[in-house]
Amino acid sequence: MDLRDKIHIDRLPNHIAIIMDGNGRWAKQQGKLRAFGHERGTKSVREVTESSAELGIKNLTLYAFSTENWNRPKLEVQTLMKLLISSLKKEINTLQDNNIKLNAIGDLNALPTKVSRELNDVIDKTKTNDRMTLTLALSYGSRDEIIHAVRDISHKVKNNIISPEKIDEYIINQHLYTRNLPDVDLLIRTSGEQRISNFLLWQIAYAELYFTDVLWPDFSKDDLYEAIVNYQNRERRFGKTSEQLS
Ligand code: FPP
Numbered sequence: 420m421d422l423r424d425k426i427h428i429d430r431l432p433n434h435i436a437i438i439m440d441g442n443g444r445w446a447k448q449q450g451k452l453r454a455f456g457h458e459r460g461t462k463s464v465r466e467v468t469e470s471s472a473e474l475g476i477k478n479l480t481l482y483a484f485s486t487e488n489w490n491r492p493k494l495e496v497q498t499l500m501k502l503l504i505s506s507l508k509k510e511i512n513t514l515q516d517n518n519i520k521l522n523a524i525g526d527l528n529a530l531p532t533k534v535s536r537e538l539n540d541v542i543d544k545t546k547t548n549d550r551m552t553l554t555l556a557l558s559y560g561s562r563d564e565i566i567h568a569v570r571d572i573s574h575k576v577k578n579n580i581i582s583p584e585k586i587d588e589y590i591i592n593q594h595l596y597t598r599n600l601p602d603v604d605l606l607i608r609t610s611g612e613q614r615i616s617n618f619l620l621w622q623i624a625y626a627e628l629y630f631t632d633v634l635w636p637d638f639s640k641d642d643l644y645e646a647i648v649n650y651q652n653r654e655r656r657f658g659k660t661s662e663q664l665s
Contacts, residue, residue: 441610
């Protein structure tokens with residue numbers, strides 16, 4: 420049986436987030452430079468985006484560049500930024516053809532002007548698409564996101580816009596970069612590492628975690644299906660007992 424046929428379309432995760440890891444190792448295995456791995460990684464980005472939309476996933480969030488990634492060698496940072504610009508230029512048609520809306524989260528002011536210009540252009544052109552929202556986490560760090568939220572809320576408290584007693588999950592959610600997104604249901608990390616690496620710490624509170632040894636450039640449509648089948652075989656209890664759920 421095809422893996423695709425094992426997926427229950429009525430129980431899809433509403434929000435899948437992916438830590439795309441292993442580009443560098445993949446390139447090394449091929450005897451190539453790390454940049455080659457990142458370039459091949461964009462092929463997986465396209466395949467996973469298209470197949471998620473085709474399945475009916477409503478939200479897909481990809482960890483493309485972390486706040487910590489700024490500390491990589493300058494040349495690698497430049498390569499990643501160039502790759503982002505060229506991918507955005509190249510993939511606007513893929514997004515339009517599949518009715519996908521582009522969104523971005525992170526400290527976007529830290530991005531080079533050329534990247535933010537291209538990013539804003541694609542975000543604007545795809546803003547009315549409504550089949551799936553593809554969110555790129557760029558210059559994103561969960562702690563940085565929480566710091567920004569705390570600062571914003573503090574200013575509002577100081578100016579009597581919010582009273583401290585009114586601060587609840589909803590208010591905090593509204594001040595995160597992800598304010599327009601639902602909680603994550605399934606978090607996937609490739610390349611065998613079993614860490615969260617400062618990604619969506621608040622938003623994964625009840626997410627199912629799925630780790631695979633597959634390196635990101637090798638991650639295919641079938642690997643995505645396998646992760647979803649695995650997710651659908653789990654019992655999500657949200658703190659309740661099994662009996663309460665049935
Ligand atoms: C992790 O592999 C990957 C990244 C830091 C960047 C992810 C970027 C892409 C897939 C390409 C551009 C993205 C888009 C959205 C067009 P690594 O370099 O940490 O691999 P390693 O752990 O094997 O060294």
